[in-house]
Amino acid sequence: MTAMYSLVFVFLLVLIPLLGVGSAHLEFFFAVCVPTTAIIIFLAGFVYKIFKWTRSPVPFRIPTTGGQQQSLSWIKQNKWDNPSTGAQTFMRMLLEVFAFRSLFRNTKVQLNKETGVLGYASAKWLWLFAILFHYGFFIVAVRHMRLFTDPVPFFFTALEFGDGILQVGVPRLYLSDLLLVAGVSLLLVRRLWDARIRYISLFTDYFPLLLILGIALSGIYMRYFAKVDVVAIKAVTMGLVTFHYADLPFAQIGISFYVHVFLVSTLLVYFPFSKLMHLGGVFLSPTRNLPNDSRIKHHENPWNPAIKPHSYEAYEKDFGPAMHEAGLPVVDPANRGEEG
Amino acid sequence: MAKMKPEELIKGLDYNPPSTSWMDLKADTSAGNWAYPGKPEIVKYLIGEGLPLANPREWVPSDEDWKLPPNWRDIIHQGFHERLEKYRSLKLFMDVCVRCGACADKCHYFIGSGDPKNMPVLRAELMRSIYRKDFTLAGKILTKLTGSRVMEEDVLKEWFIYFYQCTECRRCSLFCPYGIDTAEVTMMARELMHLVGLNINWILEPVANCNRTGNHLGIQPQAFKDIMDFMVDDIEEVTGVRVKAPLNEPGHEILFITPSGDAFADPGIFTFMGYLILFHYLDLDYTWSTYASEGGNFGLFTSSETMKKLNAKMYAEANRLGCKWILGGECGHMWRVINQYMDTMNGEIQGPQMTTPVNPITGTVFKNAAATKMVHITEFTADLIKHGKLKFDKSRNDHRRITFHDSCNPARGMGLLDEPREVIKACANHFFEMPSNTIREMTYCCAGGSGLNTDEIMDIRLRGGMPRGKALAHVQEKHDVNTLSCVCAIDRATLIPLSNYWAPGVQVSGVHELVGNALILEGEHERTMDLRQEPLKGFEDEV
Ligand code: SF4
Numbered sequence: 088m089t090a091m092y093s094l095v096f097v098f099l100l101v102l103i104p105l106l107g108v109g110s111a112h113l114e115f116f117f118a119v120c121v122p123t124t125a126i127i128i129f130l131a132g133f134v135y136k137i138f139k140w141t142r143s144p145v146p147f148r149i150p151t152t153g154g155q156q157q158s159l160s161w162i163k164q165n166k167w168d169n170p171s172t173g174a175q176t177f178m179r180m181l182l183e184v185f186a187f188r189s190l191f192r193n194t195k196v197q198l199n200k201e202t203g204v205l206g207y208a209s210a211k212w213l214w215l216f217a218i219l220f221h222y223g224f225f226i227v228a229v230r231h232m233r234l235f236t237d238p239v240p241f242f243f244t245a246l247e248f249g250d251g252i253l254q255v256g257v258p259r260l261y262l263s264d265l266l267l268v269a270g271v272s273l274l275l276v277r278r279l280w281d282a283r284i285r286y287i288s289l290f291t292d293y294f295p296l297l298l299i300l301g302i303a304l305s306g307i308y309m310r311y312f313a314k315v316d317v318v319a320i321k322a323v324t325m326g327l328v329t330f331h332y333a334d335l336p337f338a339q340i341g342i343s344f345y346v347h348v349f350l351v352s353t354l355l356v357y358f359p360f361s362k363l364m365h366l367g368g369v370f371l372s373p374t375r376n377l378p379n380d381s382r383i384k385h386h387e388n389p390w391n392p393a394i395k396p397h398s399y400e401a402y403e404k405d406f407g408p409a410m411h412e413a414g415l416p417v418v419d420p421a422n423r424g425e426e427g
Numbered sequence: 428m429a430k431m432k433p434e435e436l437i438k439g440l441d442y443n444p445p446s447t448s449w450m451d452l453k454a455d456t457s458a459g460n461w462a463y464p465g466k467p468e469i470v471k472y473l474i475g476e477g478l479p480l481a482n483p484r485e486w487v488p489s490d491e492d493w494k495l496p497p498n499w500r501d502i503i504h505q506g507f508h509e510r511l512e513k514y515r516s517l518k519l520f521m522d523v524c525v526r527c528g529a530c531a532d533k534c535h536y537f538i539g540s541g542d543p544k545n546m547p548v549l550r551a552e553l554m555r556s557i558y559r560k561d562f563t564l565a566g567k568i569l570t571k572l573t574g575s576r577v578m579e580e581d582v583l584k585e586w587f588i589y590f591y592q593c594t595e596c597r598r599c600s601l602f603c604p605y606g607i608d609t610a611e612v613t614m615m616a617r618e619l620m621h622l623v624g625l626n627i628n629w630i631l632e633p634v635a636n637c638n639r640t641g642n643h644l645g646i647q648p649q650a651f652k653d654i655m656d657f658m659v660d661d662i663e664e665v666t667g668v669r670v671k672a673p674l675n676e677p678g679h680e681i682l683f684i685t686p687s688g689d690a691f692a693d694p695g696i697f698t699f700m701g702y703l704i705l706f707h708y709l710d711l712d713y714t715w716s717t718y719a720s721e722g723g724n725f726g727l728f729t730s731s732e733t734m735k736k737l738n739a740k741m742y743a744e745a746n747r748l749g750c751k752w753i754l755g756g757e758c759g760h761m762w763r764v765i766n767q768y769m770d771t772m773n774g775e776i777q778g779p780q781m782t783t784p785v786n787p788i789t790g791t792v793f794k795n796a797a798a799t800k801m802v803h804i805t806e807f808t809a810d811l812i813k814h815g816k817l818k819f820d821k822s823r824n825d826h827r828r829i830t831f832h833d834s835c836n837p838a839r840g841m842g843l844l845d846e847p848r849e850v851i852k853a854c855a856n857h858f859f860e861m862p863s864n865t866i867r868e869m870t871y872c873c874a875g876g877s878g879l880n881t882d883e884i885m886d887i888r889l890r891g892g893m894p895r896g897k898a899l900a901h902v903q904e905k906h907d908v909n910t911l912s913c914v915c916a917i918d919r920a921t922l923i924p925l926s927n928y929w930a931p932g933v934q935v936s937g938v939h940e941l942v943g944n945a946l947i948l949e950g951e952h953e954r955t956m957d958l959r960q961e962p963l964k965g966f967e968d969e970v
């Protein structure tokens with residue numbers, strides 16, 4: 088049901104530029120005003136969110152240790168899963184951010200009710216789907232930079248060349264387009280398929296997936312089917328980033344472009360205020376980005392409250408006579424409780 | 428003991444969620460689903476000690492009326508706000524979960540119960556739903572669709588049921604792509620609940636005891652001495668040697684602190700004897716203390732203030748007695764507190780006499796304890812073994828076929844994995860690992876920590892213990908394992924019913940019990956029995 092709402096919502100979003108450009112001819116509004124505002128909101132929102140997180144301190148070091156600690160010299164430390172220095176922690180984070188290492192550990196519990204055997208199967212599907220999706224998305228996004236740079240830096244052309252290396256069709260098929268659509272669809276199917284995941288899923292889980300799928304499909308449609316005028320698009324995008332809006336060839340671009348841009352703008356606006364901010368959050372997670380060194384080095388808790396232990400003096404007052412009788416040392420003679 | 432047989436329990440398990448949305452399901456507050464609430468006089472005592480608890484009263488969770496303060500909503504809201512400002516972890520964990528479900532089947536309570544609210548992600552959503560409503564814009568507008576809801580009494584009741592049904596074991600955190608630690612969320616939820624008077628006695632009574640008498644069990648100093656004398660007698664009976672047992676003595680280099688569970692009952696006392704034997708063997712310059720006779724810290728299950736207060740005693744006592752460093756016994760959450768919090772919370776009360784620990788027998792400098800000045804007993808013993816300082820007769824553990832249970836806290840909050848294994852392998856011949864998905868950092872909880880070690884919720888404990896129990900039954904079947912060793916006093920208490928239920932016949936032991944058995948003491952007579960006074964292999968007829 089929630090998935091349906093999200094789908095309907097994405098359709099509504101598609102309708103807006105269809106009507107706005109198709110009927111009302113608000114090309115300038117949809118090609119310039121909407122994306123510019125969206126980018127501003129995205130950037131400001133992203134920074135705001137990171138700022139908001141970092142404003143709260145990390146009073147304690149609470150890394151989840153995934154392996155052997157640094158201990159005796161002859162015991163092999165698991166440096167990447169239980170780092171004790173900054174460099175080791177950096178490696179842990181690299182692996183986390185670029186290889187989704189924690190997710191790679193995933194297992195699935197399997198209970199055989201007949202035999203009573205509780206087994207653990209490797210379950211790397213989620214990892215695989217997530218990798219496909221994120222790398223697909225990343226490459227697609229970076230490749231788009233070609234539209235916003237002039238001259239196009241070598242890096243972007245090289246990436247584009249590599250991406251299209253299969254040389255299939257005209258225009259050439261990008262592998263990353265496939266990755267992205269496959270990744271996002273698989274994640275969606277998984278969410279709908281697995282009863283448990285469906286149970287925990289919210290509107291806010293389906294919506295971004297469907298939105299991104301919509302973005303990918305509209306982009307693919309533009310490029311491979313509608314075969315929009317790329318030269319005109321580049322003129323518009325360059326106009327956008329250089330703030331020169333006069334004489335841009337809006338009319339030469341098919342309407343699918345406006346749908347694509349509108350959906351991307353929606354994503355940009357939605358991003359900082361949603362779970363998509365895990366992009367920024369993953370870098371800040373205190374269970375991953377801290378070395379396990381609080382036995383080694385002192386760390387300061389900025390709000391450390393002044394709390395004292397129940398004192399030994401009070402303790403001895405309480406139990407002194409009994410301690411004395413039992414032959415335990417009693418420091419203050421007054422607490423010994425002896426007569427006379 | 429559970430009403431159901433293990434087979435029946437397994438047959439009844441269903442991992443498929445119900446058709447009703449979780450928000451529409453009320454928590455079951457009938458008896459058996461909760462541990463007894465804190466006694467009013469104990470709550471009052473702790474409030475008097477300056478700890479952030481409130482609303483002492485007689486109340487019963489299965490009653491409709493929980494006798495909350497009239498402004499409980501404001502208190503929770505305010506407390507929530509405060510904690511968001513104090514802990515980046517909380518803020519982040521509220522915001523970045525993508526509900527990917529990677530953590531869903533990682534929690535032993537979910538595996539043993541199939542209750543979807545025991546999936547870590549959903550457990551945290553119980554709190555996140557309120558966070559969204561109270562602290563985010565989208566949550567204010569779209570409500571249920573975006574997973575937000577209004578704080579009601581039913582929500583609070585649900586918190587009480589499910590946040591006390593989390594052992595803060597962090598297994599979920601290991602698998603989460605963002606390291607979201609539901610244990611951390613649980614800790615915050617409990618702090619909030621304490622502010623309106625929702626607490627459980629199994630946590631608060633030990634806290635109160637520990638504060639006043641020095642240990643959870645409320646053992647008073649003279650009784651503590653009696654216990655030690657009794658153990659010294661028993662050791663003499665087994666070994667023929669009368670070991671030294673210094674208590675509250677100033678002027679020694681090392682202060683030794685272990686959880687008081689070891690002083691209390693089977694099988695902890697055998698581990699306690701193991702320490703005494705080892706230290707006597709080494710002629711260690713050390714002392715025990717009655718004032719700091721507790722390593723375990725139930726503050727971890729209560730609030731950071733409580734944790735700090737209880738932990739501070741260790742340094743206070745080291746200072747008073749003039750000790751240079753502290754040696755810590757086998758305990759799970761004690762070590763999580765020492766590793767993650769101790770120096771940050773209490774570093775400033777460390778006296779100037781304290782120095783980076785050095786093993787007086789081997790000269791090894793424990794650089795990894797440079798700040799806390801506190802060394803784990805298995806680090807210490809492993810170091811001795813490596814340097815060939817201990818003479819063992821391994822065959823004295825031959826009647827034991829041993830496996831090792833990694834306690835969650837030292838495993839996932841510290842990384843103490845190889846040290847205990849080194850010790851066990853050095854003093855016993857038969858050691859077998861449980862399946863790799865259930866040990867080391869992936870270890871499964873004993874399902875008894877965090878205030879669940881209580882009989883009124885035995886069913887929940889046994890369910891939660893199922894993954895550990897199954898792994899144990901596996902090695903029992905495959906390798907004839909009859910001993911489950913561990914380095915945690917809570918484990919030594921909670922694993923017993925668990926193994927009786929899931930793997931009957933397996934005994935639970937500490938690691939230093941094995942050390943005590945194998946260590947060859949100078950002047951000892953021929954040993955025919957182990958510290959439990961059970962016959963050694965080959966002496967079955969003589970005892
Ligand atoms: S694994 Fe982490 S991100 Fe995924 S559902 Fe669990 S807590 Fe959320």
Ligand code: SF4
Nearest residue numbers: 534593594596597599
């Ligand atoms: S910390 Fe442990 S008990 Fe709590 S939700 Fe995570 S896995 Fe379950």
